Amino acid sequence: MDFKGSETIPGPRTEDQLPHTAEAAAKIVIVGGFGVGKTTMVGSVSEIKPLTTEETMTQAGVGVDDNFGSATKTATTVAMDFGRIKISDQLVLYLFGTPGQERFWFLWNGLFEGALGAVVLVDTRRLEVSFDVMGRLEExxxxxxxxxxxxxxxxxxxxxxxxxxxxxxxxxxxMECDVRRRASSRDVLMTLMRFLHSLAMTRSLA
Structure with missing residues (x-):
């Protein structure tokens, strides 16, 4: 799923500076296998121009990389994607998309460091990839x-x-989503924030 096919925010994106009302920020990771839409999700929902580290897929990766969907996919993330979205006047989320190719998974541990929570993107055509992804988060x-x-x-x-x-x-x-649509991606993030809030409340009562 290509970032070029995602919705764009109407008008110019906001400047890189944090909103002056922001009181808290949280790190969220968007994780999943190759080609599940991580770059697209960050690009569709970010209120600043997203940082991407996509490189062109070449013949050198044949037999090494996951080539699922390579007939239409010409680039792959090699480090991370980065974006930012304001959830409320006080709370800002920093979004980090992980690389999907297995040879870059060693970068995941650094991206998970300090993360408040994560979104696991799933492709129903390759559910088996999700087990390793969720296992790493659980660890x-x-x-x-x-x-x-x-x-x-x-x-x-x-x-x-x-x-x-x-x-x-x-x-x-x-939940189901379409990461090309900003509203759909934002709904996923809001679901994550509500889930994190419920976990925090449960722990505070324990």
């Missing part, structure tokens, strides 16, 4: 929600069946 103790990205022609399943297939506990939110 680091990073709470996450699961967002099933809607790809044209991809099979659709009831969310309860996907929850079972992914072996997700009942408390972990799972």
């Amino acid at each position: 680091r103790g990073v709470p996450f929600v699961v967002a099933v990205n809607s790809f044209p022609g991809a099979p659709r399943y009831p969310l309860k069946d996907l929850r079972t297939a992914l072996d997700l506990s009942e408390d972990v939110p799972i």
